[in-house]
Amino acid sequence: MSGTQGYSREEFLVEFFPDQDDRAEVEAGAERLVAVSRADRPTEMRGPAPVRAPAGGRGRIVRRGG
Known part of the structure; x- marks a missing residue:
């Protein structure tokens, strides 16, 4: 087992941000990171965007193989 200190x-x-202003800035930054992570999660779960035909409907369907 490692000898590292566990922190709440x-x-x-x-311990690491004794200054109240620094602590408030760190907490605000952490909240922003959590918000961004939550916003990106549904996008990642949907997968890649589907390929769409060009505007105007003039695209050709190209079949590969026999």
Whole structure:
């Protein structure tokens, strides 16, 4: 087992960001990262966008193989 210290969220912030202004900035940045992660998650789950025909309907369907 490793000898690293386990921290609660509050203990971590107090230990590494003792200044109240720094702590508020770190918390705000973390909230933004979580929001971005949540926004991207549904997009990743949908998979790649479908390929669409060009505008105007003039695209040709090309079949490969026999």
